[in-house]
Amino acid sequence: MQPSIASRDYAPQTADVPVLALSGITKSFPGVKALDGVSLELFPGQVTALIGENGAGKSTIVKTLTGIYQPDAGEIRVAGKPVRFASAQDAARAGITAIHQETVLFDELTVAENIFIGHAPRGRFGMIDWAEMRRRARDILARIDAELDPDTPLRDLGIASKHLVAIARALSVDARVVVMDEPTAALSHKEIEELYELVDRLKSEGRAILFISHKFDEIFRIADRYTVFRDGAHVGSGLMADVDEADLVRMMVGRDVDQIFPDRVKSPGEEVLKVVGYAHPTEFDDIGFSLRRGEILGVYGLVGAGRSEVMQALFGITRPSKGAVKIDGAIKVIRSPADAVANGIVYVPEDRGKQGAVIGMPIFQNVTLPSLSQTSHRGFLRLAEEFALARRYTERLDLRAAALDQDVGNLSGGNQQKVVIAKWLATQPKVIILDEPTKGIDIGSKAAVHAFMAELAAEGLAVIMVSSEIPEVLGMSDRVIVMREGLIAAELEGDALTPETLVRHAAGIGEDRP
Amino acid sequence: MKRLLTSRETMLSGAILLLLALTASRFPGFIAPANLVAVFTDTSPLLILALGQTVVILTRCIDLSVAANLALSGMVCAMLNAAMPGIPVALILALAVLLGAVMGAINGALVWKLAIPPIVVTLGTMTIYRGIIFLISDGAWVNAHEMSAAFTGLPRARILGLPVLAWFGIASALLIWLMVTRTPLGRAFYAVGGNPHAAVYTGIDVGRTQFWAFTISGALAGLAGYLWVARYSVAYVDIAGGFELEVVAACVIGGISIAGGAGTILGTILGALFLGIIKNALPVVDVSPFWQMAISGAAIIIAVTLNTRSARAKGRIILRRAQAAQTEGAPA
The missing domain is CATH 3.40.50.300 (P-loop containing nucleotide triphosphate hydrolases)
Known part of the structure; x- marks a missing residue:
């Protein structure tokens, strides 16, 4: 078995050292500066909410820290050490996984195969050890109280169950950073509660969670910290305990009037x-x-x-x-x-x-x-x-x-x-x-x-x-x-x-x- | 000017001239006017079908049933003529076009109303239409002696030195060119193939447009059906077997983008002529028919490669000098 990332270096850390720190990240696309020197810190055992309007740069930063985009400038540190993610595989190896809005899983494969795709347990002659894979899948699913059969094809599951599979997958690689991009957008009320419980469990295991959401009620329900982006720039971060809704809204929208709109004589007709x-x-x-x-x-x-x-x-x-x-x-x-x-x-x-x-x-x-x-x-x-x-x-x-x-x-x-x-x-x-x-x-x-x-x-x-x-x-x-x-x-x-x-x-x- | 020189049509014309020159150097008689007329006449059925296919491909579809449609229309014409020699040829001709259009409309309706992929629809109807020929003819041939002189004579009759078959090719090309470039329906073909989503937002009914494309293709196949049977004075189940692929090849060589929305009628005409000349020239200069197939195949691959290269994005114009160069190059 490969040594897991957890056993290597994150156990002794305290809650005030960020497990993942991005600083001065800048990323431009032709004609647009999507991120302009932003920073983001994630702490073990804590949920950080990332807040911002559409186009504030939230998805760009997620793609940067999961290795899909490479920043033009800035630094990424994992447990204090500078790293470069040349690809999504690099980020995954560093223990960063993302659960996307539309889960990136394979409908035609089973639950167990989805959990272990890319790192399936091998037996003799390098063949996949199916029995071992099922056993470990069952263990992980039991840990998150997911009542799923490892042999069920994924296409038979609902969105909430697919999220569970994605989370199980994150646990199977022993992820220390879990990014959740609007995970509750398509869930029912009950499923959302179950997801919150799961987030609490991930916290208690010392994992850092980046939680992206537009819903203020859930941000206040589960987040410990916040970071607010506006127009690709970092406008504030801190502890949730220190702010209220009005503060966050002000940070999200309070901008200088940098655009001039035409004067209009308003004279609506019939x-x-x-x-x-x-x-x-x-x-x-x-x-x-x-x-x-x-x-x-x-x-x-x-x-x-x-x-x-x-x-x-x-x-x-x-x-x-x-x-x-x-x-x-x-x-x-x-x-x-x-x-x-x-x-x-x-x-x-x-x-x-x-x-x-x-x-x-x-x-x-x-x-x-x-x-x-x-x-x-x-x-x-x-x-x-x-x-x-x-x-x-x-x-x-x-x-x-x-x-x-x-x-x-x-x-x-x-x-x-x-x-x-x-x-x-x-x-x-x-x-x-x-x-x-x-x-x-x-x-x-x-x-x-x-x-x-x-x-x-x-x-x-x-x-x-x-x-x-x-x-x-x-x-x-x-x-x-x-x-x-x-x-x-x-x-x-x-x-x-x-x-x-x-x-x-x-x-x-x-x-x-x- | 540069655009004109590098256009698909110019390059294809050059290739055709080169082909004629090479053949003439071995066998000068090939480029005698009478022989060129014969080559064009021989290519006319291919041209007529390719024109219909062009319209279908422009709308991002494909019609694999054209050859079967041709064979069925031809068989119905031949059997009708054999059974009732008194029916005027003009009436038979109209019937052929109508029957072909109905078969095309069936393809179109299946694509439109049931949203089945065109390649599947026409693969199915291709087999069905061939099957119907067998059912109505019991697999028997209709031979020359059963057909009336008027029936077999029409394609060969000459007007102004050109056989009527060739005139039909020219008339079809003019008609389709006019429709494609000068009517709202023709414009809709390009819009539907070029960007179906945008076409929907523009108020164009994508399915209905494709339906008309198939109907036109079918009508031309029906016309070609009568011409084919009358010219060769024989009708049987397997006439023009596999011809649909040659038709698609003519379109592709002529620069009609298989992805839809791009291509010209002139391109189709040149594509059909190119294949027709190869078919007629190679035996003359003693090249085996197997080389013919290889050369046609190579022509298709070269044509598609050129298409992809010209379609590849040239990058955005950011440099000022690139902008200036483009402005100069564009026609005023």
Whole structure:
């Protein structure tokens, strides 16, 4: 048997020496600095909560400490000794394991095989010793009170049981650092309680736990320490006992106003869209709101709150099970995206690459794609009219491209976004839904998109903006709907619109869990 | 200018000219106008099927049933002519196109409504269509003496020096080119194959677009069915056996991306001509038919390699001089 990491060096350490310490970690991707000199310390026998908005750099730091990303600068120390993780295997060897949101396990293998994959006990001739593997799997499962048969194929298990297998796997390599990335996101109430007990047990065994969660109630329930990231920077850390919810929210959102939003004269016109009692069997329920001409409605919420799902139903991609839509006062049935476009609703999706532009098609053809009935005559396309239409809308958006017959794929992300928006404006819609319109684009292009959004509203278009960026939501919206777990948690306007209220409603702070 | 020189179509034209020159150096008669017409006529059925296949491949599908469709349509035409010689050929021709379109529509409907992968659907219908030929013909042949003179004469009749078979090839190419480049449906083919998700968000029904692509491919296969049977004056279960792969090869050599959304009708025409010339030229210069297969195979691999190379990301344009160079290179 290989000597376990535990027997080597972590037993004698006390709780005030970090078992894993990251300092000055910087990591850049083209156009974005994801982490800027952040530090993070994890102590044996303690749970550290990592808190931050979407895009604060939480997943980047997890990928750095599990060896998936290599930092551009900074130092990682394991039990005081500097290390380099060239790969995920290196991090695993140092005793760091992660339990991801979507567990990274193999559905077609059994529980025992999943626990021991990569380090299965070997018998004679280097063959896998199945009996030994089953026996040890049973031992580990018993230690965490998991009533699972080692021979069950993993695909027969629910999410909670899969988490248990992942934890068993962490124990089988004697992990001293366990990273849990939103482990309760898909669990039921009872399963969450069981997970908390397991976390307590891991603590008592002296393992360090990094717990990532958006839910404040559970952070206060199980964490000993906190670390807060904002926009890729470290903004604070300490003991949970020293802070309350308000402090953490302030650290998460309290930022300098580094973006300037366009001034807007708010003069909403008559109601153009009304959604009543929209529901879907699994995604959302009881969604109702109205929208006026010239208005920008922000839709805020955590990732997975059901915002995009509602918008996709509104656009005819999925069908709601209940509810009605009124456009200009008349009830309309939207069965397909074509119906939505015909009724003046357009949707600029979040994932541009996948759902926005057709790479390989020239710019002008991308722009005119939904407007071909306008530019064709007796069933034939008129290229001159297509070019004219494309030129009109791309010029309005200040698109920088050598020529309109250039492939969209050669444009930068921001310019591709402009092509997608131009495409929709060319259909002369009444309502435009922008899903995360500035995600992943540079500051300059962001400002252009914001200015343009304001211009659209001024021209009388009704805009729905789904966004996870608090400054953008506050800076652009006339009104904001906050969604949580598929329901509308709040509709905010005027003085009620503050970073704190947004985060409170989105995370459900101060409300009982259903 | 550089773009024009390095384009797939230019390179393929160059290869075709080289092939003609090499053949002519051994056997000058090959490039005599009359022989070139004969080669083109001989290639026309391949061209007609490849045009249909192109449309299907553009939408990120594949139609393996075209040769079986051709054989079944051809058999129905031949049996009808044998049983009722009085029916005008024009009517038989229309029937062939209609029957082919129905078979294509069945493929399309299965892909659209049941969301079965196209390769599985057409592999199944390919076998079914061949089976139906056996059922209706009892495995018997329809021979030349059972067919009417008008029936077998049409493909061979000459208009302006060109056989009608060749005219059908030219007309199909023009029609499909017009449809692909100048109609909303043609644009939808590219959108659906290039980015199905984006197409959905644009209000294009992906399944319906693919349905039309299969129907068009089927209609052309039906047309080719009559032409084939009339030209060779024989119909039996196994005509054009395995021809579907040659059809796909013509598309691939012509630069139609098997991943959908990219390629031109000119490319398909050149791809079909390339294969047609190889088939006709190699026996003339005394190269064994086995070399023919090897050369066709090599052409496919070379074509796909070129496709992948040109599709590979050239990297983002960050350098100022790269940006400037690109702007100069782009047409005004």
